[in-house]
Amino acid sequence: MSERSWKEIPIGGIIEEAGNADSYETGSWRTYRPIWDAEKCIHCLACWIACPDSSILLEDGKMVGIDYAHCKGCGICAFECPDKISALEMVLETDAAAAK
Amino acid sequence: MPAPKQLAQHEDLVTGGHRACAGCLPMTAMRQLLLAAGQDTVVGCATGCVEVVTTIYPYTAWKTPFIHNAFENSAATISGAEAAYTSLRKQGKIDKKINFIAMGGDGGTYDIGLQSLSGAMERGHNMLYICYDNQAYMNTGIQRSGGTPKGTATSTTPVGKVIPGKTQFPKPLTEIMIAHDIPFVAQATPGYPKDFTDKVEKALAIDGPAFINVLAPCPRGWRYPAEQSMEYARLAVNTCFWPLFEVEYGVFKVNRKPKEKLPVSKWFEGQGRFRHLFKEANKGIIDEVQAEVDRKWAWILKREELTQA
Amino acid sequence: MARRLTLTGNDAAAEAMRQIDPDVVTCFPITPQTELMHKFADFVADGEVKAEMVLVESEHSAMSAAVGAASAGARVMTATSANGLALMWEIVYIAASNRLPIVMPVVNRALSGPINIHCDHSDTMGCRDTGWIQLYSENAQEVYDNILQAILIAENPDVLLPVMVTFDGFIISHTVEVLDALEDKEASDWVGEYKAMYTLLDTEKPATFGPLDLQDYYFEHKRQQIEGMSNATGVIKSVGKAYEKLSGRAYGMTERYMTDDADYVVVALGSTCGTAKVVVDEMRAEGKRVGLLKIRSFRPFPHAEIVAGLASAKAIGVLDRSVSFGAPGGPVHKEILAALSGTGHQTSIVNYLYGLGGRDISLDHIRSVFEELETVAGKTIAPNEVRFIGLRG
Incomplete structure (x- = not known):
């Protein structure tokens, strides 16, 4: 977001665009990347309800992927994924990038 | 009755792109809170982690109306907003139902904001107060608060040669709020999402003030691996350090009675802030905390028995 | 048609507030402001005003609740004196910085310590740099007139700043004087309806109020405040002229x-x-x-x-x-x-x-x-x- 002059911004510190933090990316904070295995996923949403960064993507109540623009790689999703399912795995970001 | 599958039908009202630490469970609490509360909710938050990380100008992570005023006054601020709503509604200038939620961390609630909270509850505003309790002033660098457990190492109660961390037990905030005789008081944690979101729905449906104390683990301040935030929330419940219970018009209900009540040391283990307590010289502190946990747990169960009858 | 009244300064302020009939009035008692709020509480108890009166547990909460109510789009008033103003100091700054047109009579009283309940200007002079407009009143007539004008000054879109209307504790607040007041209809037409630019109650277009404002924008927001205060000079004069037309009493800077x-x-x-x-x-x-x-x-x-x-x-x-x-x-x-x-x-x-x-x-x-x-x-x-x-x- 380009920095605006005092004549161009709303007064009083008001932020008019609700949820515009969505355009601020925190994905580069990651050391580890969650890798999701769609085949194994049972869509229990244990990861989704626990994610602090709203980074588990859903469609029609089912998981469809991970928002890497915002995911900080905390690993809560993989930890919460039931042991028997293990549809999420944390991989070093550098390895994940190399694999790409 | 919201469970993840039902909640997934609701819109997520807190976006990513906020600047909380990785693994921040207070932010999970915020998501769950608003999944349950919905779009027509005015949120006020005291100065603290959540306020700071979600509203760094010109960005906001809130998709609902949001106000931050200062550290000690989120309850007073929201009571003013609720009074404005009441006035405008009586005048016929607004008719939709709007929820009012004030929030603060443990510093903003147990300590500096307690007067403002007490006043707002006494006045009977139709509002819900959420304390997201991460048991220290995390935003300013992990200083002890009135909500910090006994024995905790913080920046202002460090483990020294003479003093082994915080020497006082935490202020019994939930009990203080019960003593306000408001319609609804509860303890919850995002570690049990269904329990928490059910309580939010119940609190908002009730006419009058409600209070929920929400234990929200902080990997940075508690010093455990970030991926285990939900686990440390559950352990606090299953050791009965943080019982899940609610008090509706004076009637107690314990929402979770652990099948196996774990020793409090199970929750302490793995948290860097309690590591020193496992040294031989400090083990008496764990025993003291355990005795206090047992006493309080028994008293909650007893009151459930007395009031349910 | 003027109504000739015999009132104390506090009652004159309450009379202006009755006619303005704000949406929300927040209040905590402090001498010598108390009788102003007693009188207004009478109006509330008798159903003469529609205002929600929020009887808070401190002046800090009085100003905090005023900020919450004003952010929710309400026309808001409160009143205080001395130590009460000192206790709300932090939020006095925030009200101005958030550009909330709150109007607050301040009954001037010496700040502690030692504690003293009588008049001097240490309270309002102490917050001369908070970003509030300050109008000082000579007598009960001016108290009344200034409060009515303050609403229009504060809410002017080129200003949007809170206003303190000050008057000397006991000397004015507790002295009975003769004054001329507007008819109720004249007064309510004068203040008109307040329409906030932003409101917390707009859940369709949700805005964030009071964000963390760092090195990159805080300065810009302060510059806007300087502009609002600068615009206030012209607005105070034009409101004064309009009020003279209505009341026959002239007001300038x-x-x-x-x-x-x-x-x-x-x-x-x-x-x-x-x-x-x-x-x-x-x-x-x-x-x-x-x-x-x-x-x-x-x-x-x-x-x-x-x-x-x-x-x-x-x-x-x-x-x-x-x-x-x-x-x-x-x-x-x-x-x-x-x-x-x-x-x-x-x-x-x-x-x-x-x-x-x-x-x-x-x-x-x-x-x-x-x-x-x-x-x-x-x-x-x-x-x-x-x-x-x-x-x-």
């Missing part, structure tokens, strides 16, 4: 009382101006060219009007009812020096500190100021040569 040809001018604020006018009348009858320059708007400070009002003065006595510890002279004195600096106007300026903690100021005191001014004309007075009025030696 200052009141020049026989200053046009005056050799010796006293500058003052508040109730002391009434006393000074009597002295000016007496001395004029004696053939002395004396005058009073009354400051109505201390924030924004009326530089141009001050320079014009002092143009003929050979010597000026500036009366301060509060101390700026460690500074050369009181807050009003410093502003006068600053206003005249660079104008080339050669005059002798003496600072008088008076009336702290409610110490009386008499006709004789003000006469002695004028008499001293006659002796200092042409002399250079060091800014820190402060004279004390009514202090035992």
